[in-house]
Amino acid sequence: MAELTTLARPYAKAAFEHALQAKKLPIWSEMLDFAVQVIGDESMSQLLTSPHFGKEEQGEAMVQVCKDRFEEDGINFIKVLAQNGRLLALPEIERLFNFLRREFEKTVKASVTSASELNDKQIKQLKEKLAAKLGREVEISVEVDADLLGGLVIQAEDLVIDGSVRGRLTKLSDTLNI
Numbered sequence: 001m002a003e004l005t006t007l008a009r010p011y012a013k014a015a016f017e018h019a020l021q022a023k024k025l026p027i028w029s030e031m032l033d034f035a036v037q038v039i040g041d042e043s044m045s046q047l048l049t050s051p052h053f054g055k056e057e058q059g060e061a062m063v064q065v066c067k068d069r070f071e072e073d074g075i076n077f078i079k080v081l082a083q084n085g086r087l088l089a090l091p092e093i094e095r096l097f098n099f100l101r102r103e104f105e106k107t108v109k110a111s112v113t114s115a116s117e118l119n120d121k122q123i124k125q126l127k128e129k130l131a132a133k134l135g136r137e138v139e140i141s142v143e144v145d146a147d148l149l150g151g152l153v154i155q156a157e158d159l160v161i162d163g164s165v166r167g168r169l170t171k172l173s174d175t176l177n178i
Contacts, residue, residue: 005096008089012096015077016104022073025101031066031074032094038065039090048087055082062087107137110156115148115164130156 019028038044044065048058059082063075070078081087102108110130112118118126123140130138134156149165162168 004089004092007086008092008096011077011081011086011089012093012100015093016097016100018073019097019101020104024071025105027071028074029094029098029101031070032090032097034069035062035066035078036091036094038062039087055085058082058087105137106135107139108134108156109139109141110154112140112142112155113145113148113153113164114142115144115146115150115152117144118142126152126154130154134159 015028015032016025019025039048039062044061047053047061053061059079062078062082066078067075078087081090081093086093108130112126123142127138127140130140138156147166149169151164151167152161153164153167154161
């Protein structure tokens with residue numbers, strides 16, 4: 001994983017700097033997201049890992065699939081990745097690009113898992129409290145998991161807040177060595 005991150009980092013940084021300069025951060029996020037979906041397709045994945053197809057053929061296949069959804073600079077980026085044999089690094093490139101974007105925009109993605117459905121008011125309050133704690137604007141995705149029994153589990157980058165009943169029971173069990 002560290003090796004893939006090392007390979008992907010200069011491409012992500014270059015894409016980010018280009019998108020920032022061109023004022024196209026959201027467009028580049030969408031293009032990279034689509035490219036990751038494309039390489040995640042089973043037939044494209046087979047083509048990209050097959051020794052029977054060269055870098056040029058792999059790049060051309062990606063360009064053909066992406067050309068209607070990409071701007072010219074995005075197509076050129078795909079071609080450069082293909083020439084350097086880095087198409088399979090696209091998921092990591094996208095992850096690093098979006099990390100750089102969130103750092104620049106001072107935003108953080110938070111994943112909230114709740115035992116029951118949250119209403120809009122609860123989500124708004126949660127968003128405000130997280131923003132105050134993290135000092136950033138917060139984008140929240142909410143998921144329901146009845147197995148939590150009650151409460152919430154919040155994940156925002158490397159911060160995890162487990163306020164679920166299941167989490168508390170597990171902690172109690174560990175404390176009592178049951």
